[in-house]
Amino acid sequence: MIPIVVLSGFLGSGKTTLLQHALAYYKEQGLKPAILMNELGDVNLDGSLVNDQAPMKEMLSGCICCTIRGDLGVELMNLAEEYKPDVIIVECTGVANPMEIVDAVTDASIYSSMVLQSVITVMDARQFLDFSLGSERSKSFRLMQDQLRCASKLIINKTDLLAAGELQKVQAFVKELNPYALTVSTERSDVDPVTFFSIQGEKRMEVSRQKESTVDIGNDHHHAENRLHMYGHDDHTDHHPHDCQEPEHHDHDHKHGEHYHSYDHVVVHTHFFGRPVSRSEFEQLFRGLPAEIYRAKGIVQFLESEGQMMFQFAYRELEIIPIRPQKPVNDVAVIMGENFSASEIEERLKRLEAAAKPLASS
């Protein structure tokens, strides 16, 4: 049986950072991991951070709620057959409802030798707290809560961005949402690897599925009852069943005739850069982004320096690191958020490039 570890968590919460710790641990243990990575955008930027460390299959710009279920099962089986890994790690997109992934994994395990080991949810503590205090209960906040509910292991990450006393607030909130998960608080997703990634002697997560029912409401139908109960988390022998998803929080909409994402309030915009840009203006653009843009990442070249840089923008924080790609990669920005105007952002990016033109040609 190949254990499957699912990494879930909102956009930019620290999943890829966690994945890197997991890969280092498995390497140290002489184990062979494989990765299945699902990205919202058309380019897999996270993959370039880890792809020389383990075999990886990518599912790009997939409709995470609708098409992924079939594809995920197939990709998992392909990975298992091709590489015979000791463990497969599935990194979900930041807006995936892990329920769908769990469902797909359990479907796949019916046909092949795979078993769901754990669902690890990483949360950005700062963002979670800000969202929880917001007057408006956004769809993204509801999704975040669903991701927390589904976890068998939970990481309250980015504690460095909290003020004194705030961690306790987050911990209490999280405990209320999911008292069953093994929960730790970290910086940079730095967990105890044995507790979080060990595949030896761990009890597996058992999942019992209720029959799916479809409720038609006008033109929409809601897969409203795709509820799972999880039992027997490794560190809880009491086997308390709990619903990891409450129907009133379920946002899973499809529309007939159109291909709707479960989280169609999430906008993903991809921009390919045609030339290097000014670093200071680039940073200024990111500082001035609307609050609805939670996440951006990409590769860019600056006029002021040589070579390509990877940038990561996660809930108002921008990081820029030089990279040496092993194969040619485009200069690109993938920008994600909730109901923002993609055309306005595209305009800003075009202006950034246009402003760089005279400098570039001088």
Ligand SMILES: Nc1nc2c(ncn2[C@@H]2O[C@H](COP(=O)(O)OP(=O)(O)OP(=O)(O)O)[C@@H](O)[C@H]2O)c(=O)[nH]1
């Ligand atoms: N300040 C701070 N930044 C962190 C921490 N952990 C991760 N980051 C940064 O947050 C950004 C996003 O981290 P990732 O690990 O790529 O997040 P992710 O969940 O994989 O992102 P998506 O897959 O795009 O949803 C990166 O710039 C990280 O360096 C932390 O504990 N504190």
